[in-house]
Amino acid sequence: MPRKRKVLFVCVGNSCRSQMAEGFLRTIGKGSIEVRSAGTAASGIVSRDAVKAMKERGIDIGGQTSDQLTDDMLEWADIVVTMGCCPAGELCPVDFKGLKYDWPVGDPLGRPWDEMRMVRDDIEARVRELIEEIESGRG
Secondary structure (H helix, E strand, O other): OOOOOEEEEEEOOOOOHHHHHHHHHHHHOOOOOEEEEEEOOOOOOOOHHHHHHHHOOOOOOOOOOOOEOOHHHHHHOOEEEEOOOOOHHHHOOOOOOOEEEEOOOOOOOOOOHHHHHHHHHHHHHHHHHHHHHHHHOOO
């Protein structure tokens, strides 16, 4: 049996976008893919609005934590997905052998509620595509 792929989602504060992506992958992937998230400047909190937006989709991310990105996390990952912080090519070590994705997802924090929902839905679609790539062997 092939080993599980390991995906790391990275945004700036690890309070919203990467948290939602982690929640979607954990739920939709049903444990077939390992997932973590981190921030380049972690805020230490998961946004209440992100938690509320995900609850609308039946996913509870309230127990997740906002974590600072570390070298160990990058070494752990097979796939690194950045979400508005910096290009994955600049973030990952030179010898990183995994896949790198840069998702141009805007930060919805402090924006109107409709924007939070639009970002959430965009992230969900991207996560579903990523799962499909991984399951087909392309990712």
